[in-house]
Amino acid sequence: MAISQVLINAVEKLKQEKIPTPRLDAEILLSHILKKSREYIYTYPNYKLSKSIVARYALCVTRRIKGEPIAYITGHKEFYGLNFFVNKNVLVPRPETELMVDEALRAAHNPANALQNGAGAQRITLIDVGTGSGCIIISLAKLLKNKIRNPKSEIRYLATDISKPALAIAKKNAKLHHVDKQINPAPLGQSYNKNNVNDNKKLPQRCGVKFLHGNLLEPFLKLIKKPKFKIQNSKFIILANLPYLTPAQIKNSPSIQCEPKIALNAGHDGLKYYRELFKQIKKLNTLYVMRYALCEIDPRQTVMLKQLIKKILPKAKIQIKKDLSGLNRLAIINIPNSCLSR
Numbered sequence: 001m002a003i004s005q006v007l008i009n010a011v012e013k014l015k016q017e018k019i020p021t022p023r024l025d026a027e028i029l030l031s032h033i034l035k036k037s038r039e040y041i042y043t044y045p046n047y048k049l050s051k052s053i054v055a056r057y058a059l060c061v062t063r064r065i066k067g068e069p070i071a072y073i074t075g076h077k078e079f080y081g082l083n084f085f086v087n088k089n090v091l092v093p094r095p096e097t098e099l100m101v102d103e104a105l106r107a108a109h110n111p112a113n114a115l116q117n118g119a120g121a122q123r124i125t126l127i128d129v130g131t132g133s134g135c136i137i138i139s140l141a142k143l144l145k146n147k148i149r150n151p152k153s154e155i156r157y158l159a160t161d162i163s164k165p166a167l168a169i170a171k172k173n174a175k176l177h178h179v180d181k182q183i184n185p186a187p188l189g190q191s192y193n194k195n196n197v198n199d200n201k202k203l204p205q206r207c208g209v210k211f212l213h214g215n216l217l218e219p220f221l222k223l224i225k226k227p228k229f230k231i232q233n234s235k236f237i238i239l240a241n242l243p244y245l246t247p248a249q250i251k252n253s254p255s256i257q258c259e260p261k262i263a264l265n266a267g268h269d270g271l272k273y274y275r276e277l278f279k280q281i282k283k284l285n286t287l288y289v290m291r292y293a294l295c296e297i298d299p300r301q302t303v304m305l306k307q308l309i310k311k312i313l314p315k316a317k318i319q320i321k322k323d324l325s326g327l328n329r330l331a332i333i334n335i336p337n338s339c340l341s342r
């Protein structure tokens with residue numbers, strides 16, 4: 001059967017089943033099966049497909065009709081211009097979450113985050129809580145690796161998740177984007193001499209993401225107790241796109257039924273995890289200079305979230321950013337030391 005006919009049949013089926021973007025989905029799935037671009041499909045409409053290709057394509061269309069996201073069928077999703085592996089164990093990265101990467105970059109570049117004695121050097125710890133596919137922290141590690149050139153700067157990238165299968169995907173993505181190694185090896189032909197810190201060329205840069213299994217910030221709190229994990233005077237940026245939907249919201253959203261409930265369900269008010277996260281933040285020792293927590297929210301939670309922050313971290317300043325659809329999407333919480341328990 002020719003490409004054009006196979007596509008017409010698929011679009012018809014997807015339309016009948018009320019799939020919102022039938023033509024686009026049919027084209028993406030066919031280009032996935034053919035391992036060719038969508039342009040190829042337009043250029044060769046008369047190209048005859050083998051029976052086995054047509055059968056494999058039909059299976060993909062059936063999966064889509066059953067409600068599986070396109071990204072699970074193709075096995076990948078683009079986020080911040082980068083390609084990420086995804087499967088049923090991780091949330092499909094959403095375009096609105098790119099706002100968190102924009103704001104984290106802004107916070108990382110803020111001169112207020114420079115070390116006082118370091119002539120523009122930065123010491124920042126970025127912690128992605130509930131990392132899922134790793135899309136947020138990996139995008140940041142990849143972008144900052146090239147942008148922060150001062151060899152005395154130190155940026156640590158940490159990520160936690162309660163789901164071990166999700167962490168396995170995040171680690172695979174870190175490897176794909178070459179941000180899986182804790183320390184960059186010394187340049188070829190040169191050995192790194194840690195006593196010679198003035199030799200910028202030989203100084204190793206941290207650029208790898210460290211993935212930790214556990215509940216929200218708990219694995220991080222354990223890590224910083226270890227003497228070798230020296231973190232004093234580092235500015236913290238907590239990145240959290242935690243589950244924020246109620247069971248009723250999940251039930252009423254057919255498009256998310258195949259995604260892991262552990263990535264979506266946040267109890268009766270959708271704030272179960274943010275409530276716990278803010279309580280954990282409050283317990284952080286004041287030695288660890290606190291700065292920002294960036295939290296993605298459901299626009300309908302704005303008022304409740306502000307009340308929650310005022311209750312748990314009363315001196316925190318809150319700014320709400322809108323996404324490209326004009327909806328409240330990101331809470332930027334500036335947390336002074338005076339918020340933390342002593």
Ligand SMILES: C[S@@+](CC[C@H](N)C(=O)[O-])C[C@H]1O[C@@H](n2cnc3c(N)ncnc32)[C@H](O)[C@@H]1O
Pocket residue numbers: 090091092093094097129130131132133134135136160161162163166214215216241242243244262263264273
């Ligand atoms: C909404 S998804 C976000 C995934 C990813 N950060 C993104 O933006 O695409 C929430 C993630 O939080 C994780 N999660 C749920 N409960 C958690 C907990 N108590 N501690 C750590 N991670 C948790 C889930 O496994 C899931 O990967």
